[in-house]
Amino acid sequence: MNSNLKEFIRIGIFYDGYYFYKVSNYYKYEHERKSRISITGLHEFIRSKIAELTGINDKHFCQIIDAHYFKGRSYGRDLGEKVQSERVFDDILMKENIVSHYLPLRYSNDSNTMHEKGIDVWLALEAYELTIYKKFDILVLVAGDGDYVPLVRKLTTLGTQVMLISWDFSYYNEDGVSTETRTSRQLLEEVCYPIPMHECINKNNGEIINNLFVSEKFYSSPQAVVKNEEQKPQPDQGQPEDEGQYSTICSLRDGFGFIRDERNNNIFFHYSTLTNIDFDELTTGMKVKYYTEEDLERSKKEDAPRYRANKVTVIKEDG
Numbered sequence: 001m002n003s004n005l006k007e008f009i010r011i012g013i014f015y016d017g018y019y020f021y022k023v024s025n026y027y028k029y030e031h032e033r034k035s036r037i038s039i040t041g042l043h044e045f046i047r048s049k050i051a052e053l054t055g056i057n058d059k060h061f062c063q064i065i066d067a068h069y070f071k072g073r074s075y076g077r078d079l080g081e082k083v084q085s086e087r088v089f090d091d092i093l094m095k096e097n098i099v100s101h102y103l104p105l106r107y108s109n110d111s112n113t114m115h116e117k118g119i120d121v122w123l124a125l126e127a128y129e130l131t132i133y134k135k136f137d138i139l140v141l142v143a144g145d146g147d148y149v150p151l152v153r154k155l156t157t158l159g160t161q162v163m164l165i166s167w168d169f170s171y172y173n174e175d176g177v178s179t180e181t182r183t184s185r186q187l188l189e190e191v192c193y194p195i196p197m198h199e200c201i202n203k204n205n206g207e208i209i210n211n212l213f214v215s216e217k218f219y220s221s222p223q224a225v226v227k228n229e230e231q232k233p234q235p236d237q238g239q240p241e242d243e244g245q246y247s248t249i250c251s252l253r254d255g256f257g258f259i260r261d262e263r264n265n266n267i268f269f270h271y272s273t274l275t276n277i278d279f280d281e282l283t284t285g286m287k288v289k290y291y292t293e294e295d296l297e298r299s300k301k302e303d304a305p306r307y308r309a310n311k312v313t314v315i316k317e318d319g
Contacts, residue, residue, distance in 0.1 A: 009050060009062045012136040013043070014127045015098070016143035017071025018116060022181060023197075026171045029255030029271055029279060033201075033213055039096050041211035042165070043067075046140055048208055050163065053193055066134055067098040070123040072105045072116030101126070124151040128158075136160050141191070146184030152191055163193035171255075244289045246315070252282055259290055259312075267292060268308050275313045287315045 024036045043064055051059040073086070093100050106117050123143075128151060131139060139155055141148060144166045152162050166183040188194045201209055247259045247267070259267040267290065271279035291311040 007056075007061060009054065009056065009137045010135060011046070011050065011062060011064045011138050011140060012127070012130060012134065013046065013064055013067040013098075013140040013142065014123055015067075015069040015071075016120070016123060016141075016145065016148075017069050018119070019143050019145070020069075021071070022171070023167050023169075025255075025271070026167075026169050026181075027213065030171050031169075034280070035213040035215070038212055038214045039092060039098070041208075041213065042142075043096065045208055045212055046163070046165065049195060050138055050193075066130060066136070067096065068101060068123075068126060068130075069093055069098050070101045070119050070126075071103075072119055073102040074105050120145060120147045124148065127151055128154055131155055131158055131160050138163055138193075140165060142166075144181065144183040144187070146186050149184070149186050149190050152187065156190075161192040162190075163195060164188065164191040165195050165197055167198045168196065169198055244291055244311075244313075246287065246289050249282060249284050249286045249288060252284060255279060257282065259288060269312045270308075273312045275311060289313045289315055 020037070027033050028036045044059075047059045047062045047064065050062045051057070054062075056062060090100060101122060103117065103119055103122065106115065127139060127141075130136075138161050140163045141152070142165045155162055164183070164187060166188075168180075168182050170178055170180045183196075201212065245261060247261055249257050250260045250266075251258045255271045257269055259269060261267055269290065274282075290313070292308065
């Protein structure tokens with residue numbers, strides 16, 4: 001066992017929420033696991049891994065004494081029926097004694113896209129201050145951004161070792177373009193315990209790895225309830241009723257699908273644009289109402305969709 005560590009190891013966990021959200025979506029919609037990451041399972045994995053790396057035989061001597069989750073979040077009025085799924089996730093955080101920290105998403109000066117502002121700084125300040133007061137032996141950072149390198153260096157001066165939980169993977173963004181998420185090399189070099197989770201998951205199929213994923217039964221309820229409501233979904237405030245168009249889903253792939261409009265154009269939609277249903281509940285032929293963004297740069301691929309839907313609502317058939 002490392003002589004710098006006591007027999008009882010005090011663990012603090014800090015989540016970059018948007019990063020964790022992307023990872024969870026990747027495993028839900030694009031990886032063969034087809035399931036979200038379980039926070040309960042991840043915490044058990046962390047405790048077991050720390051016990052293994054520090055030479056402690058019993059993970060019960062590795063205790064999580066504090067956990068925090070940081071994320072930018074839309075205003076409730078902008079979420080529509082997705083408020084319920086946000087609340088369900090808040091319940092999961094509370095169940096695991098994770099303190100949530102939210103800042104409102106803000107529009108960029110040069111676009112209509114909303115972005116996080118200040119979350120990484122807030123996480124770093126809280127992590128540093130709480131390490132001083134709670135004297136973590138190991139701080140676990142669930143992140144991949146090189147912006148956290150100064151935080152790791154500061155924590156090292158306090159005598160706290162840092163474990164980095166990170167993933168490298170490729171995924172399709174909301175524009176249908178393949179995008180890579182890669183952990184900062186500098187961040188990996190700075191921490192004491194870099195844990196490449198994608199390798200752990202792909203190389204091991206044991207119980208502790210399987211428990212990293214939420215069971216299908218658990219995720220069958222939150223958004224399916226909205227789908228079965230008697231009334232048709234209403235548009236968000238500020239979205240005129242007559243701007244929407246109706247059609248049916250003509251094809252589905254991992255995390256995205258296509259609608260065909262009255263002019264026989266292919267309309268691409270991403271799972272993040274769904275307002276009242278989970279992607280894996282969709283079927284071809286399902287009736288939807290959608291809003292399009294026609295001014296985006298078109299892909300060079302010949303078979304690419306002409307337009308992208310920025311909002312898709314499943315319509316319940318009468319009777």
